[in-house]
Amino acid sequence: MASTSTKSDDGLFRSSLLSPTIATSLPPSYILRPLRKSDYASGFLECLQLLSNVGNITEEAWNERFDWMATKGEGTYYVVVVEDQGRVVGTGRLVIELKL
Secondary structure: OOEEOOOOOOEOOOHHHOOHHHHHHOOOOEEEEEOEHHHHHOOHHHHHHOOOOOOOOOHHHHHHHHHHHHOOOOOOEEEEEEEEOOEEEEEEEEEOOOOO
16 A cells, blocks of 8 residues: 655655545555655656756756745745655655745
8 A cells, every 4th residue: 555755854845635535545665755955865856857947957956946935935835746766756746836
């Protein structure tokens, strides 16, 4: 049975926001969780490269963008990853646009 991560301290948002129903519908070895800063080294960009032109993103640039999304963009950016055996194998994103 797939699960959500219990490590919410280093995620982009609280993992409790993810649906347990969706997590359990995934293959047993998959983990549904928020994006982590450490995903730079876990294949996040390689996963994106399968669908889009990503460009050359340094770890420093990655960390700066992650920190910005986690602080100034808090409540706006929800990036979810699916992890299998320590590697990112899927991702999705919800961006909430604030309007007046």
